[in-house]
Amino acid sequence: MxxxxxxxxxxxxxxxxxxxxxxxxxxxxxxxxxxxxxxxxxxxxxxxxxxxxxxxxxxxxxxxxxxxxxxxxxxxxxxxxxxxxxxxxxxxxxxxxxxxxxxxxxxxxxxxxxxxxxxxxxxxxxxxxxxxxxxxxxxxxxxxxxxxxxxxxxxxxxxxxxxxxxxxxxxxxxxxxxxxxxxxxxxxxxxxxxxxxxxxxxxxxxxxxxxxxxxxxxxxxxxxxxxxxxxxxxxxxxxxxxxxxxxxxxxxxxxxxxxxxxxxxxxxGVKNIHNKEWMLTQRIMEGLSRIEGVELFGPPIGENKTAIVSFNLQGMDSAEVAYILDQHYDIAVRAGHHCTPLAHETAGTIRYGAVRVSPGYYTTEQEVDALISAVQEIVQHL
CATH class of the missing domain: 3.40.640.10 (Type I PLP-dependent aspartate aminotransferase-like (Major domain))
Structure with a gap:
């Protein structure tokens, strides 16, 4: 699945x-x-x-x-x-x-x-x-x-x-x-x-x-x-x-x-939808932030934002990370420049792009935890 x-x-x-x-x-x-x-x-x-x-x-x-x-x-x-x-x-x-x-x-x-x-x-x-x-x-x-x-x-x-x-x-x-x-x-x-x-x-x-x-x-x-x-x-x-x-x-x-x-x-209710997605987003950010070699981009943990978490792994191209997540863990994310090179220039990620994770209203905490575990495994094999 x-x-x-x-x-x-x-x-x-x-x-x-x-x-x-x-x-x-x-x-x-x-x-x-x-x-x-x-x-x-x-x-x-x-x-x-x-x-x-x-x-x-x-x-x-x-x-x-x-x-x-x-x-x-x-x-x-x-x-x-x-x-x-x-x-x-x-x-x-x-x-x-x-x-x-x-x-x-x-x-x-x-x-x-x-x-x-x-x-x-x-x-x-x-x-x-x-x-x-x-x-x-x-x-x-x-x-x-x-x-x-x-x-x-x-x-x-x-x-x-x-x-x-x-x-x-x-x-x-x-x-x-x-x-x-x-x-x-x-x-x-x-x-x-x-x-x-x-x-x-x-x-x-x-x-x-x-x-x-x-x-x-x-x-x-x-x-x-x-x-x-x-x-x-x-x-x-x-x-x-x-x-x-x-x-x-x-x-x-x-x-x-x-x-x-x-x-x-x-x-x-829009506010209820946002609150659920925000909690999932915070869970992702908190989990990824504990993994050595992960660099997060955008507003820090605790600040209001939409359900988007972009990150890179030290020493790996973003497309490679997304490919491994897809092929080995059945986790669908997006990598690259996301049709917004301006934002990548602003964030300092224009050279390698970034891995973008975006949960939705139907995403579960178990799925979020599976992502975090997968990233941890990828880092361990570097």
Missing amino acids: VIYLDNAATTWPKPPEVGEAMLECLNIYGANPGRGGHKMSVQASRVLFEARVNISKLFHIKNPNDISFTLNTTHALNLAIKGFVRPGDHVILTSVEHNSVRRPLEYLKRTQGVAVTYIEGDRQGYVTPKQVDEAIQSNTSLVVVNHSSNLLGTILPVAEIGEICRRRGVKLLVDAAQTAGTIPIHVEDMSIDMLAFPGHKGLLGPTGTGGLYVHPSIDLEPILHGGTGSQSEAIDQPDVRPDRYESGTQNTVGIAGLNAGLKFILNE
Whole structure:
């Protein structure tokens, strides 16, 4: 039996209700939502709207139609960045951002003359609101921050950064890839203008799902144009949300599963989920810290963070450690650079990468202890 500790990439297993909801969609009402007036199409549309409503409850969004479904967080971030930033704008991001933020902005820098400033975090990935305030220029239009680093687990002070952005007249885009469903998010109280999130991680849905919340005051330029099921007689893309940003047939089966995952989270409670994952994370860190030759990265034991523990073994490449854990112990972790070379440069791990362990809601203490024992055995054989 595999011990799955790669939940930062995709959560597994999912609640049983997720698969059941997807099968029900396929077998009972698997028609095209918004593309017909018959009963099956209407039922499919209702499930999509119910999922928007549940996302609104989770993130305290006033209007469910301000949520657009995407394939994943990367899709959502590209929609937000390329749909909002204009030539001559200045954008601020941090030194712990994912390539899904860095690459679109570097593309706009190269092709449209967009100015980009990287705020340097410390070795643990922390960035202060003061750094953001000092980096804002007269042409700054957008600040992009991840709520939590996918390498270090560091939780950034989004509410304080949002307050500064609102005061300075700058929009805030938050990458919630590692926090949606596991850390409380309130878009109004945290002054978040756009929120990109995955469906397949903390929201416990299937892959191929995600979304973007866009504040009603913001009009993004769509990055996809085509059929929306509404205003079909018009030449131009409709202005109405969410159709404006959802050209083409939606992943109804996936969103049905995502909706089931959302219901599970709302029932369990985000704080309860975080507390359980935090305790597992602390257990991992405490166990690994007692093994000679293990170097841990990110916030120290006892500090609040997401369920991510990155480490290296002295004298071993991170990929080799992950391979041994997989092949000899049936423990699934992730090694390498995790699509975030910026964070690795910040943490000082860019040369060898790091081994990332990420427990989830279904992880047990016995599985955590098995990991610690396996690492201990690997060290003993060095």
